[in-house]
Amino acid sequence: MKEITADYIISNCKEFASHNKISAAFCCDNEIYVLIKTLRQLLFPEYLLPDEGEAVRKLYLNKLDKLEIILNKIFKNYQPAENMKPHDELTESFIGSLPALREISMTDIKAAYEGDPAAVSFQEILLCYPGVFAVNVYRIAHLFYCMRVPLVPRLIGEYAHAKTGIDIHPAVKIGAHFFIDHGTGVVIGETTEIGSHVKIYQGVTLGAISTASGQKLKDVKRHPTIRDFVTIYAGATILGGNTVIEEGAVIGSNVFITDSIPKDKKVILEAQKLIIRNRNNRCMESG
Helix, strand or coil: CHHHHHHHHHHHHHHHCCCCCCCCCCCCHHHHHHHHHHHHHHHCHHHHCCCCHHHHHHHHHHHHHHHHHHHHHHHHHCCCCCCCCCHHHHHHHHHHCHHHHHHHHHHHHHHHHHHCCCCCCHHHHHHHCHHHHHHHHHHHHHHHHHCCCCCHHHHHHHHHHHHHCCEECCCCEECCCCEEECCCCCEECCCCEECCCCEEECCCEEECCCCCCHHHHCCCCCCCEECCCCEECCCCEEECCCCEECCCCEECCCCEECCCECCCCEECCCCCCCEEECCCCCEEEEC
């Protein structure tokens, strides 16, 4: 039976082996974890590295050396065909992008602090807020995506998805000061565009109306556009590539939207009728 199983699986693999297959040299969860941990330490050393006084610069440079080794491995194994630069040049370019990555990531932390009265400190937010973690990891994945590195951005994004329950495609475009509060169940699809100073709550879906056409919709804008200073409350669903939520709009909980919403408008459900029953299933009151 073992021989039969082996022969079947191996022969069946040949049918799919050539389908966009690339090296699996960096598919281990532990390697993704080490990459994300190292990058976050380099982005936020004042919170995630030991305070060693004057030795902190040496420690930081040692972390950069570690990152350089990881990045060289990535760019060597996952270099896109249209980008034939040596992998060490790609590594240098990525490391050179870290200051800008830190700058925009700090705006997300500030947005969380300013938007949550329960927040105590930046360090607490960085270490304890799943929404901030997911957005931070998304920004790392997005940098790889913009460099057209195959597979790795999705591996990074799925690490955050598994850890937080927040699903952000690495191709999404998100402005500064972005805050996902609580976060569990948030889904942000591939062609979504989000402006600056946007806040969303748990269970929000920014998705496509239909994907029935499958690969025919590739590179077509399928997901909504969210302008600056928009707030989207828990459980809201906003669908469609032509749907635009204009600046300053507020989207209430549990609404279902497939049409654009004008600037500074508020969208809420009509008051629902609540029925309160006693243990004998008799209606006591409603309203």
